[in-house]
Amino acid sequence: MTLFRRRLRARLGVRATTALAAAASVAVVLVLAGAALVFLLDRSMRASLENTASLQTTQLGQRVAANFQGELKQNAVDATGKRTDLVQVVTDYSARDDPGGDIQIIGSSDVLGDRPRMSELMPAPGETEVVPARTIELSDGMRVEALIVVQGFDTKYRPIVVLAAQRLDPVHRAVDTVFVMVLIGVPILVLVTGWITYLFAGRALRPVEAMRTQVADMTDRDLGRRVPVPPAHDEVARLAETMNAMLARLENAQGIQRRFVADASHELRSPLATIATGLELMAGPGGIDPATVGTLRGETERLNRLVDGLLLLARADERGLQPRREEVDLDEVVQAERTRPSEVGGVAPQVRAEPVRMVGDRGQLLRVVRNLVDNARRHARSRVLVTVTRSGQDAVIEVTDDGPGVPVAERARIFERFVRLDVARARSDGGAGLGLAIVAEVVAAHGGDVGVEDAPGGGALFRVRLPAIPESDRVPADAETVGVPWARAQPGSIMR
Incomplete structure (x- = not known):
């Protein structure tokens, strides 16, 4: 079913598919409602005819039973004569030990004349039975379909059965009329609903078409343009x-x-x-x-x-950095900065490190520390301090200088590529603008983050957080299958 809807939408489009869906939904509802209407109308009219026939049998039976003068048959004839409705009075003259042997019609309306009994049912006094539909023949030979109510009564002479019938012709005509109206009205309403839905769907999708047209005309030189936003706060x-x-x-x-x-x-x-x-x-x-x-x-x-x-x-952009898994002593990596010659020059760094280990790529981590130290030496006036400490489950590397610092608005941007602040744009003082971008990529590949803030005594403080390993856990340097305690982060994860 899902594949069919996809193919239908691919062939017809959203607008036509929406109209068809609305038309189909309305058609289903109208068909069910029409069927229910026809069914309920038939049941209601039949119930009304049954009530009318029951009232007739009750009145006629009580009249025959209340007339104590004359014979029972004469009383029945007097009660049913000259009536235009369909009624009969029947009694059984047979002996009690042989019931049903001599059942006779002792009274019948003129419309029925001497025609046979409308029903063979003979309920006991006080009981009522209903024949939903039966064809009966009138005195003029016409045959009609009628609903028959049969009710038993007890009289002074013997029990009698009264039959009253109501023609079903009005019911059939009313049901047929409603059925024809449903057959004609449902398709018309479905077509109207589909057409209106098609028009309103086109009106609703007009902003989408405007957006599509504008975007289709855009080139790489028009990315500064924007599509119009409709005033309504809806999905479009x-x-x-x-x-x-x-x-x-x-x-x-x-x-x-x-x-x-x-x-x-x-x-x-x-x-x-x-x-x-x-x-x-x-x-x-x-x-x-x-x-x-x-x-x-x-x-x-x-x-x-x-x-x-x-x-x-x-x-890093193509498939992400894939650091090697080896045990690295960060304090040794940082201590190497004491004696490393640097073409940047400037102030020699002071190092304060406590033993902290992690699992990662020693060469990449060395590059992180080197880039941060070179950046600090490039801007420091008189002091560069590098520290390594443990904070909970993290190893923290801090590089502090007493230079001009980093403005708050630029603290996220300096980790982008080829970004050099105005105070360091001279090539003699600043690098190519890739050092801090490399730091951000390598730190993110090791599951850490890097950020910059104001140093306590003025200047900039770069802080790197990396997942450390407990001193009791040893990871072999060549164990490629050993799990590392840090999860891979997305490149460019920068603490701000």
Whole structure:
């Protein structure tokens, strides 16, 4: 049934399908209502005829039984003569030990004349029986269908049975009339309902069609446009709002992509230009200059770092980073920053670390600490402090500097790619703008989060939280099948 509805909707569309569904629903309801109407009308009219016939038998029986003058047959003839309705009075003249042997009609209305009994039923006095439908013959030879009520009475002479019949012709005519009206009216009402539903569905879907037309005409240069939102707060309005939100996300993603291409091109152009210039100098009459070679080597290393960072972020976007599972002593990773030479220069970091272990990729975690320390050394005035502590089930790495700090409005944006704040846009002071983006990706891949806030004495404090392991639990370095205590998070999970 579901497959049929899908195919029907695919062929006819929402508007026609809605109209057909409404018409079908109304048709079912009207057919059931019409059948119920015909049935109830028939039952009601038959009940009315039965009540009328019962009243006739009661009145006629009481009249015959109350007349104490003359014989029983004469009393019955007097009571039934010159009547235009269908009544009979019957009695059994047979002996008590042989009932039914001599049943005679002792009174009959003129319409029936000398025709046979309308029913063979002979109820005892005080009992009543009903024949729902039976064909009887009148004195003029006409045959009619009637409902018959048979009631027994006790008289002074002997028991009698009174029969009264009511013609069913009016019932049949009324039922047939209603049935024909239902047969004619139901299709008309179904067609009217389907047509009105089709019109109103088209009117309701008009904003959707307007949105479809506008979006169909959009190109990659028109993502700044928005679809109209209907004034009614209904499903169509919510669809328009959702589509506008999607267009905003697409526009933002397009902007990020364009900035990425522009920034990557800009970052790659400078070292390539330097390398090209150095090669020209080396090809000149002066020959190979050691200073030129040193410059080319530095630019090459810078280019390699930039390409490595871009490749890491590209892998994160494509299938997510997949850290190796090995036991890492974070305090040793942080202690290595004491003596690590850095081309950034600046203030040497102070390290305060307590033993904390976790399961992760040592190389990626080392890159996190290195990028945070280089960022702090780039902006610090006189102090850079790196600490590693345990907080419950988490390992906490904090890198603090006494530099200008990070404005509140920029604290989420600095973890985006190629983002450098105004105070650090000079290439001599700032990097390519990938370091903190790499930190966010690696930390998220290890099930942690990273954030920035104001340092207690001024400056910036970068805090990384990673899931630690208890000291009693040891995870073999080569155990690839051992479960890790952290769940994989989505890249870009940043604590704010």
